[in-house]
Amino acid sequence: MLNKEYINGVYLVIGESACGGKDLESIVEASLHAGLCCVQLREKEADTRTFLNRAKALKSILKGTGIPFLINDRIDIALAAQADGVHIGQSDMPYETARRLLGPQAIIGLSVESWDDVKTAQNLDVSYLGVSPVFDTPTKTDTKTAWGLEGLSRIRKASKHPLVAIGGIDKENARQVVQAGAHAIAVVSAICSAANPEEATRALNQAGF
Amino acid sequence: MLNKEYINGVYLVIGESACGGKDLESIVEASLHAGLCCVQLREKEADTRTFLNRAKALKSILKGTGIPFLINDRIDIALAAQADGVHIGQSDMPYETARRLLGPQAIIGLSVESWDDVKTAQNLDVSYLGVSPVFDTPTKTDTKTAWGLEGLSRIRKASKHPLVAIGGIDKENARQVVQAGAHAIAVVSAICSAANPEEATRALNQAGF
Numbered sequence: 001m002l003n004k005e006y007i008n009g010v011y012l013v014i015g016e017s018a019c020g021g022k023d024l025e026s027i028v029e030a031s032l033h034a035g036l037c038c039v040q041l042r043e044k045e046a047d048t049r050t051f052l053n054r055a056k057a058l059k060s061i062l063k064g065t066g067i068p069f070l071i072n073d074r075i076d077i078a079l080a081a082q083a084d085g086v087h088i089g090q091s092d093m094p095y096e097t098a099r100r101l102l103g104p105q106a107i108i109g110l111s112v113e114s115w116d117d118v119k120t121a122q123n124l125d126v127s128y129l130g131v132s133p134v135f136d137t138p139t140k141t142d143t144k145t146a147w148g149l150e151g152l153s154r155i156r157k158a159s160k161h162p163l164v165a166i167g168g169i170d171k172e173n174a175r176q177v178v179q180a181g182a183h184a185i186a187v188v189s190a191i192c193s194a195a196n197p198e199e200a201t202r203a204l205n206q207a208g209f
Numbered sequence: 210m211l212n213k214e215y216i217n218g219v220y221l222v223i224g225e226s227a228c229g230g231k232d233l234e235s236i237v238e239a240s241l242h243a244g245l246c247c248v249q250l251r252e253k254e255a256d257t258r259t260f261l262n263r264a265k266a267l268k269s270i271l272k273g274t275g276i277p278f279l280i281n282d283r284i285d286i287a288l289a290a291q292a293d294g295v296h297i298g299q300s301d302m303p304y305e306t307a308r309r310l311l312g313p314q315a316i317i318g319l320s321v322e323s324w325d326d327v328k329t330a331q332n333l334d335v336s337y338l339g340v341s342p343v344f345d346t347p348t349k350t351d352t353k354t355a356w357g358l359e360g361l362s363r364i365r366k367a368s369k370h371p372l373v374a375i376g377g378i379d380k381e382n383a384r385q386v387v388q389a390g391a392h393a394i395a396v397v398s399a400i401c402s403a404a405n406p407e408e409a410t411r412a413l414n415q416a417g418f
Binding site: 047048049050052073074075076079080091092093094095101116 | 256257258259261282283284285288289299300301302303306310
């Protein structure tokens with residue numbers, strides 16, 4: 001997976017807490033038909049067995065679609081479910097450790113929350129940077145100051161890596177985010193909370209790309 | 210680590226929440242001088258980076274002592290910190306998956322919470338069974354009915370595996386637990402909450418073995 005051209009489009013971040021009781025598998029199945037470039041499973045509350053079973057179910061749905069499947073944070077779950085890689089933040093496993101455990105072919109995305117993080121990542125062979133959060137959002141409460149469109153644009157000029165913007169992105173601002181430098185736009189609630197996830201995904205694709 | 214004779218003595222389970230603000234490293238350093246057969250790091254609230262750094266610190270303390278160092282649940286942390294293995298429960302990674310990820314030399318302990326768990330484990334090459342909980346305890350709230358001394362004794366007769374009893378063990382009941390069939394007695398608060406962890410460990414050793 002050294003080709004990074006897949007970082008281009010709508011990137012779905014999904015987890016039980018974001019789905020408000022709705023079935024995760026149905027949301028992934030619906031939205032992938034409208035075009036996704038990546039799916040990331042993020043579970044911060046589930047026990048390991050539940051997380052693993054959910055990962056295996058999504059992996060099975062995505063098999064053969066060509067859409068990479070990533071696990072947030074948990075390298076053990078990624079290994080056990082044979083996911084394509086992980087997305088890690090600055091409080092997760094250090095990048096070098098994650099790469100050593102997952103091997104050279106794995107996709108490893110890294111969230112950058114400060115300018116120091118961006119600079120450090122220039123020396124890492126990460127698959128993409130997660131620009132987090134681009135806008136303030138209620139979904140993640142543990143992140144730092146929002147980058148804004150200006151911050152995103154600065155990272156685009158300074159970084160060699162593909163950029164996935166996340167945080168408060170919806171169909172109203174998707175175009176601006178892509179124009180400011182995002183290769184992909186990651187959303188949680190814009191798809192997971194939508195009455196019609198397929199329509200919501202289509203609208204994001206049309207708005208952004 | 211195919212030799213299982215190390216499952217014999219006082220087994221310390223430690224984690225930040227059990228230590229009430231006291232330094233984990235100091236507790237491990239103090240208690241290992243009084244005799245420990247195993248140390249397990251259990252962190253249910255810490256982020257991955259914090260958990261990993263703590264695991265590396267304890268690994269460093271235990272290096273060269275011959276005392277196995279295990280991680281509760283998190284196989285990624287065990288791999289990254291080069292721990293000797295993991296302790297898993299019935300809501301963690303399935304045993305076979307854990308074994309595949311960690312390899313044949315790793316120590317893998319498995320908690321049994323029902324008679325079905327005990328029977329299933331007869332066909333697994335686990336390193337030991339955690340008999341959990343042997344008595345009711347405030348430390349773990351997610352476990353099932355306590356086995357009691359009678360249940361422990363039944364498991365000892367039926368199982369081929371070394372047994373580590375956990376849950377509500379202190380110096381007052383340690384002897385009974387060993388006599389009922391435990392090869393090792395695992396404690397959290399009896400050491401972590403003690404004013405003098407070294408004394409507490411010595412008292413458990415003297416009471417139980």
